Amino acid sequence: MRYVRPRLEFVPQRLSLGVVRASHWVLPFLLRVRTRPWLPAGIARIEAVNAEGLVKLYQRFQAGEVRFLMAFRHPEVDDPMSLMYLFSRILPGVARRQKIALQLPLHTHFLYDRGMPLWAGNWLEWLFSRLGGMPIHRGRALDWTAIRAARELFANGSMPITIAPEGATNGHSEIVSPLEPGVAQLGFWCVDDLRRAQRSQEVLIVPIGVQYRYPKPPWAQLDRLMGRLEADCGLPPAPPFDPRARDGFEEALYARLLRLAERLLDTMEKFYSRFNHRPLEELSPKIADLTGDPHPQLALRLQALLDVALRTAERHFGIASTGEIAERCRKLEEAGWIDTYREDLLALGRLSRLEQDLADWVAQAAILPVKHMRLVESFVAVTGSYVRERPTAERFAETTLILFDLVSRIKGEKNPRRPRLGWRQARISVGEPISVTERWSVYHTSRSAARQAVQRLTGDLQQALEKLID
Known part of the structure; x- marks a missing residue:
């Protein structure tokens, strides 16, 4: 748009x-x-x-x-x-x-x-x-x-x-x-x-x-998908998957998932700190509670990072950073639509060329803040303990596919088609x-x-x- x-x-x-x-x-x-x-x-x-x-x-x-x-x-x-x-x-x-x-x-x-x-x-x-x-x-x-x-x-x-x-x-x-x-x-x-x-x-x-x-648990497909994500994030490849050696495979896959999550969190935290030209502690008060711990809990880091991403978008539109994550996402989506689908310009064809170009500028400026919101939107239900509580193939797949959505959006893929892992x-x-x-x-x-x-x-x-x- x-x-x-x-x-x-x-x-x-x-x-x-x-x-x-x-x-x-x-x-x-x-x-x-x-x-x-x-x-x-x-x-x-x-x-x-x-x-x-x-x-x-x-x-x-x-x-x-x-x-x-x-x-x-x-x-x-x-x-x-x-x-x-x-x-x-x-x-x-x-x-x-x-x-x-x-x-x-x-x-x-x-x-x-x-x-x-x-x-x-x-x-x-x-x-x-x-x-x-x-x-x-x-x-x-x-x-x-x-x-x-x-x-x-x-x-x-x-x-x-x-x-x-x-x-x-x-x-x-x-x-x-x-x-x-x-x-x-x-x-x-x-x-x-x-x-x-x-x-x-x-x-x-x-x-x-x-x-x-x-x-039929799609362990081999999950192994390949994680390999793609690890390559996108610059992580070294994991040992090849051996379907015959099932003992301990879930633990190894969970360790890879944790490593991938850590890399994504590190990368995104550095990005928002550099992008906003301010320390993360100033962007989200929740970050201050995590300093000093070399391995803070993933759930706390994730919630703090989501807060930073939403605050970044909210600052562009002048929206207060209040409410639950889902509510804040909806407010940002509406703000982006207000700047793109202009109810105050009922007859676009009657605008001068200058007015039309300026209106296009406003619509273009709304793209990046809405992208920040879209990154957050996929993680509304992520808890950080979902897989650990029950390390089933379904929970592994759901969490890995959410990470796939994040990486695909950052890569600029519009409406990325999720890979099909199995029947x-x-x-x-x-x-x-x-x-x-x-x-x-x-x-x-x-x-x-x-x-x-x-x-x-x-x-x-x-x-x-x-x-x-x-």
Whole structure:
């Protein structure tokens, strides 16, 4: 984005059952193409736990008895295709076996990040709108246009609605990021809308867990990927991987991961100190707590470094360094969009050449601060102990791929395609529905009670999603 653009307009959903049916029909082919059939990689199997419960909810929804929203875990970019497979293949099969007649196709409305079509292309905007999707402007405190559209569909749409309450992918199948309160608030608004319309349907929120596993641990592929990252970081090559000598291999791989993390932290700390022309202790007070220890804990160093990167970007836009990391990232994304998609320049063609060039300067200047934010964005859920607690192939892979994202972004690769390490299995778990209607008596008593009810429902949903992790 080196040139200023007109304001970002809201893209209304234009659900087309023809497009939905076509997407369901080509899904197996798309999965094969996406997973590169000539390579031993991709999603080999998608299974569902408690799919029967979701089939019964669809039956009650189509009978006009309930309205429900599915709040799903969002660890990977493959999640939408996994969920589409659930709706198009697994649920209809379960319904047939149980002799439950459902109106097909089974599908949902959904919210997606407004920024997705900006990097994927306008075709995605067209497709998502025809699949019943609505964009939400995450960086805005309240995107009322998207909120009103979602509220209308939740109460009156012909299909349920699906939302990722974490707000974005976190790259971890076994960590649930802090949830945003929007899902809970939408639930209470739906109860309110139904009561105003004198409708008695129950409002439910259904937690959906999404998790990925490697049926065959991809140790050799991880060895090669780490070798690429080590070469990019200037580290000497590790001893060659011997698949026959499995004893102690996990320990050796973990030692390499630690060495790689140390090199990346050292390099990035030196970069930010030099880039900002100030000692790190001045850039982030957290750094001062780490001095004097030759081997400080990686998690503390990482959090301090993320704080430095965000402060660097926030200083450019004049934003206060307050809030959690995810919240600060959203504010910076919005600031970058404000300077690139200018709402104050409604008619760009009417600008003088000088005004146009100056507006382009502003858009260009926003690129680097947003890059700092993108580096941080991938590390929101990284704890520093994720692999050590359970050194499984999945946790090794997730952490190494996050490091791959970091190195690729620094190398200037736009939307780097992650390497496929091996065949994976997706496990989709349907949790017990949470009744929002039963909580209405507390919610509507006062504003403070409403805030507490939203917080309590958000917390209960967080726990429900965490319980779905296998």
